[in-house]
Amino acid sequence: MAKKQGFVKQITSRDDDFAKWYTDVCLKAELCDYSSVKGCMILRPTGTALWEKLREVIDTKLKASGHQNVTMPMFIPESLLLKEAEHVEGFAPEVAWVTHGGDKELEERLAIRPTSEVLFCEHFKKIIHSHRDLPVLYNQWVSVVRWEKNTRPFLRTTEFFWQEGHTAHATYEEAEKETLDMLNMYIYVCEEILAIPIVAGLKSEKEKFAGADKTYTNETLMYDGKALQIATSHNLGDHFGKAFEITYADKEGKEQNVFTASWGFTTRSIGGMIMVHSDDRGLVLPPRVAPTQVLIVPIAQHKEGVLDKAYELRDQLQTDMSVTVDASDKQPGWKFSEAEMKGYPIRLEIGPKDIEAGHVMAVRRDTLEKIELPLDENLNTALTELLNTIHNDMFATAKARQDEKTRVAHTEEEFFELIEEGGFVIAPWSGDPKVEEMIKEKSGATSRCWSFAHQNDDLTGVKDLWNGEDAKYMMHWAKAY
Amino acid sequence: MAKKQGFVKQITSRDDDFAKWYTDVCLKAELCDYSSVKGCMILRPTGTALWEKLREVIDTKLKASGHQNVTMPMFIPESLLLKEAEHVEGFAPEVAWVTHGGDKELEERLAIRPTSEVLFCEHFKKIIHSHRDLPVLYNQWVSVVRWEKNTRPFLRTTEFFWQEGHTAHATYEEAEKETLDMLNMYIYVCEEILAIPIVAGLKSEKEKFAGADKTYTNETLMYDGKALQIATSHNLGDHFGKAFEITYADKEGKEQNVFTASWGFTTRSIGGMIMVHSDDRGLVLPPRVAPTQVLIVPIAQHKEGVLDKAYELRDQLQTDMSVTVDASDKQPGWKFSEAEMKGYPIRLEIGPKDIEAGHVMAVRRDTLEKIELPLDENLNTALTELLNTIHNDMFATAKARQDEKTRVAHTEEEFFELIEEGGFVIAPWSGDPKVEEMIKEKSGATSRCWSFAHQNDDLTGVKDLWNGEDAKYMMHWAKAY
Numbered sequence: 001m002a003k004k005q006g007f008v009k010q011i012t013s014r015d016d017d018f019a020k021w022y023t024d025v026c027l028k029a030e031l032c033d034y035s036s037v038k039g040c041m042i043l044r045p046t047g048t049a050l051w052e053k054l055r056e057v058i059d060t061k062l063k064a065s066g067h068q069n070v071t072m073p074m075f076i077p078e079s080l081l082l083k084e085a086e087h088v089e090g091f092a093p094e095v096a097w098v099t100h101g102g103d104k105e106l107e108e109r110l111a112i113r114p115t116s117e118v119l120f121c122e123h124f125k126k127i128i129h130s131h132r133d134l135p136v137l138y139n140q141w142v143s144v145v146r147w148e149k150n151t152r153p154f155l156r157t158t159e160f161f162w163q164e165g166h167t168a169h170a171t172y173e174e175a176e177k178e179t180l181d182m183l184n185m186y187i188y189v190c191e192e193i194l195a196i197p198i199v200a201g202l203k204s205e206k207e208k209f210a211g212a213d214k215t216y217t218n219e220t221l222m223y224d225g226k227a228l229q230i231a232t233s234h235n236l237g238d239h240f241g242k243a244f245e246i247t248y249a250d251k252e253g254k255e256q257n258v259f260t261a262s263w264g265f266t267t268r269s270i271g272g273m274i275m276v277h278s279d280d281r282g283l284v285l286p287p288r289v290a291p292t293q294v295l296i297v298p299i300a301q302h303k304e305g306v307l308d309k310a311y312e313l314r315d316q317l318q319t320d321m322s323v324t325v326d327a328s329d330k331q332p333g334w335k336f337s338e339a340e341m342k343g344y345p346i347r348l349e350i351g352p353k354d355i356e357a358g359h360v361m362a363v364r365r366d367t368l369e370k371i372e373l374p375l376d377e378n379l380n381t382a383l384t385e386l387l388n389t390i391h392n393d394m395f396a397t398a399k400a401r402q403d404e405k406t407r408v409a410h411t412e413e414e415f416f417e418l419i420e421e422g423g424f425v426i427a428p429w430s431g432d433p434k435v436e437e438m439i440k441e442k443s444g445a446t447s448r449c450w451s452f453a454h455q456n457d458d459l460t461g462v463k464d465l466w467n468g469e470d471a472k473y474m475m476h477w478a479k480a481y
Numbered sequence: 482m483a484k485k486q487g488f489v490k491q492i493t494s495r496d497d498d499f500a501k502w503y504t505d506v507c508l509k510a511e512l513c514d515y516s517s518v519k520g521c522m523i524l525r526p527t528g529t530a531l532w533e534k535l536r537e538v539i540d541t542k543l544k545a546s547g548h549q550n551v552t553m554p555m556f557i558p559e560s561l562l563l564k565e566a567e568h569v570e571g572f573a574p575e576v577a578w579v580t581h582g583g584d585k586e587l588e589e590r591l592a593i594r595p596t597s598e599v600l601f602c603e604h605f606k607k608i609i610h611s612h613r614d615l616p617v618l619y620n621q622w623v624s625v626v627r628w629e630k631n632t633r634p635f636l637r638t639t640e641f642f643w644q645e646g647h648t649a650h651a652t653y654e655e656a657e658k659e660t661l662d663m664l665n666m667y668i669y670v671c672e673e674i675l676a677i678p679i680v681a682g683l684k685s686e687k688e689k690f691a692g693a694d695k696t697y698t699n700e701t702l703m704y705d706g707k708a709l710q711i712a713t714s715h716n717l718g719d720h721f722g723k724a725f726e727i728t729y730a731d732k733e734g735k736e737q738n739v740f741t742a743s744w745g746f747t748t749r750s751i752g753g754m755i756m757v758h759s760d761d762r763g764l765v766l767p768p769r770v771a772p773t774q775v776l777i778v779p780i781a782q783h784k785e786g787v788l789d790k791a792y793e794l795r796d797q798l799q800t801d802m803s804v805t806v807d808a809s810d811k812q813p814g815w816k817f818s819e820a821e822m823k824g825y826p827i828r829l830e831i832g833p834k835d836i837e838a839g840h841v842m843a844v845r846r847d848t849l850e851k852i853e854l855p856l857d858e859n860l861n862t863a864l865t866e867l868l869n870t871i872h873n874d875m876f877a878t879a880k881a882r883q884d885e886k887t888r889v890a891h892t893e894e895e896f897f898e899l900i901e902e903g904g905f906v907i908a909p910w911s912g913d914p915k916v917e918e919m920i921k922e923k924s925g926a927t928s929r930c931w932s933f934a935h936q937n938d939d940l941t942g943v944k945d946l947w948n949g950e951d952a953k954y955m956m957h958w959a960k961a962y
Contacts, residue, residue, distance in 0.1 A: 033604065036561055037591060040554035042604055048550045069529045073521035073640055074624060080517055093583045100578040101628035110518060112579065123514065123523055143555060147582035159554055
């Protein structure tokens with residue numbers, strides 16, 4: 001199936017070997033590189049710029065909704081990590097331990113944070129006294145470490161980058177509202193910035209975060225039909241509040257328990273973006289996250305006036321979008337291939353004939369369609385509209401594929417057939433965790449979520465496909481990353 | 482000496498116990514808090530906001546000068562750290578070591594980066610091949626860990642935050658230019674943003690960075706007369722280039738060595754800012770780094786129209802500055818004291834009488850001066866000018882104190898007398914490291930830098946104060962943090 005189209009850097013076709021295609025794109029589009037520590041990647045300039053853009057979008061949303069950034073240490077003393085029982089059980093097996101400082105062995109070994117609930121809760125206990133101190137709406141931008149056996153750039157790395165929000169509230173209901181507000185904020189980032197369609201819902205008891213009361217998730221399908229959990233938001237109930245004895249005096253002066261929530265968005269989302277949108281020519285960047293939205297490629301740039309015009313065009317455009325001129329001494333054909341590999345949403349080709357004719361050729365990265373546009377003061381508007389069109393079309397393409405690959409199973413047999421074919425399989429389930437275990441063992445699939453869209457389904461008389469009990473959930477299932 | 486002025490939160494006077502005063506300000510202005518890991522601090526919302534502002538200023542400067550952000554792993558395999566001999570000798574004693582991942586012992590232990598030269602150099606070797614690939618101008622925003630015995634918030638913490646720039650160049654001269662350009666960028670940040678006057682110059686061989694060819698430094702005096710090294714920039718020569726075998730093909734195709742530089746600016750600068758500007762009422766924030774520049778305090782806010790007017794005023798002002806209204810239910814006197822503790826550059830008091838009279842009372846945090854300003858459309862301009870005046874006055878005050886505490890020693894005896902009195906002591910030195918050791922042992926002082934201002938001094942016939950040899954350097958000396 002691999003077509004040879006004379007690209008500058010050949011990559012594996014995604015239909016031939018999706019895993020190899022994926023790492024080819026990550027490396028050859030220069031998003032990341034391997035480091036000498038297994039499972040840790042180097043984020044190269046474009047990879048870092050993508051994360052910075054996501055950070056900017058999320059940070060702006062968080063600040064506008066009253067959240068404040070703080071910064072906790074990267075270390076957690078072992079005794080502190082042990083305070084919430086379910087939490088430590090979930091995380092201990094994948095913790096990296098610091099045992100020595102210089103040449104001295106530490107009295108107590110330190111975990112490098114796999115997540116920071118316990119650090120925030122210890123701090124909350126110190127700063128929360130009265131109902132006036134609530135809610136506390138904190139967030140931090142850091143990296144965390146989880147010792148993983150099988151790693152893959154962006155999707156699963158030993159060290160990864162994220163924001164982790166940690167909030168404290170007077171009531172369970174307020175914690176629940178925060179949890180859902182943040183889930184919705186993540187849906188906005190996925191759909192409106194990354195052009196990734198989301199199925200949002202509740203995780204099963206088995207799949208929820210270690211220590212949570214409820215975990216909500218944003219799930220999406222990759223090109224190969226496997227699911228990706230792209231962001232999660234947890235209502236932690238009073239689990240951590242009780243374990244850390246965080247209380248406040250209510251308006252009547254009565255001591256009350258605090259309820260907490262936590263929510264995170266990681267560099268994994270960049271892996272999802274690649275697996276949803278990119279193709280056999282390389283990376284395809286959604287316009288609203290692309291560090292460079294328009295790449296200008298001068299044709300016959302040695303000819304008088306061409307480079308000047310290219311820079312003039314850049315100056316005109318960059319008030320409305322991010323623009324770069326490729327003035328390197330490579331041939332245009334090479335520049336085109338490289339532009340396709342690196343995924344710039346729009347490539348603008350401009351040569352002596354274009355300048356004379358007063359137009360410019362815009363090439364969409366997503367469809368490779370060529371569009372001739374007048375070289376005048378309306379070009380900014382035309383390209384701004386084109387960037388929006390590209391975003392909308394990329395989202396629509398991904399949504400259509402996801403919808404097509406989402407099917408309802410009516411029997412156990414059909415369920416396993418559909419799971420083998422890939423995509424989301426929706427099926428009625430009693431909630432019995434033994435069923436989840438059996439399905440995972442038999443097919444490798446896991447319950448992804450009880451989507452909001454199915455939470456009002458009438459399940460009267462509907463049975464669990466596997467154990468015949470009354471169904472409680474129309475659940476999304478899939479093999480997942 | 483401690484005056485009792487009825488502050489909300491009494492703090493130690495800086496003339497009574499400077500060290501205690503400093504931690505009082507850090508904690509009571511809510512910049513940071515202690516964590517359960519010794520030597521690691523929690524940056525609270527204001528502390529984090531200060532660092533974010535510095536990050537924004539520096540990042541903008543770096544991107545405008547062609548630098549790109551990347552992200553390296555936090556781990557360095559022990560064998561990699563050992564590659565540059567001087568470098569490892571300097572850092573090994575203070576490295577935190579990860580020895581276990583989950584319940585498995587690692588085959589090779591991993592250092593948590595104390596600095597990342599070796600990680601960048603390993604990557605440079607992979608990406609640099611031709612003169613076309615140079616220069617490489619990289620930077621990253623991360624935290625690093627150095628296992629310190631004596632720690633103090635911001636000034637010396639086990640984990641601290643910084644940007645570390647790492648660049649590769651074709652020639653020594655280009656590396657030198659980069660080193661000095663970045664030093665100058667840091668001077669801009671210190672003087673124009675933090676209002677901290679800088680003495681810039683070259684470090685001695687003994688005091689330079691482990692592995693550097695030359696280290697340039699920005700030094701400044703704290704209120705107590707001790708010096709602080711606030712930022713450094715290193716020309717690493719070909720030391721790392723050779724140790725890591727980073728070469729490139731020049732225009733003639735000949736293989737050449739690469740020269741590198743590195744430079745860093747840390748959260749320590751916030752400690753310097755506190756120790757230069759703050760006073761017995763608490764924090765004094767320089768206006769250009771203050772997260773909130775103007776705090777509006779409504780007087781008799783229960784009276785009709787007062788709070789509305791306060792918010793209206795905020796809306797008018799916030800197009801030009803950052804403004805917050807303190808609408809809490811505390812008494813104005815408490816609000817004033819709290820505003821002084823937290824260091825807002827300008828406090829605006831507005832009550833029914835002010836509204837009726839059409840004016841507002843502005844109180845400068847630096848001088849506590851009260852200024853009546855008309856409540857009209859010119860207020861934005863007046864306050865913008867006042868913020869600039871405050872910046873300039875704060876800088877001038879710090880500069881005058883630094884100049885006053887900078888004296889030239891003419892004899893060995895006078896040198897040690899002046900060192901005991903505090904401040905910078907300038908004295909002629911041969912460059913003999915034995916003299917530095919003797920001075921440190923006898924007085925605790927160290928050579929701070931050979932300042933640029935003294936590099937053209939005519940030292941004909943001038944002798945080293947301690948060993949009588951010909952003087953080569955008019956050196957700044959001081960006790961330092």
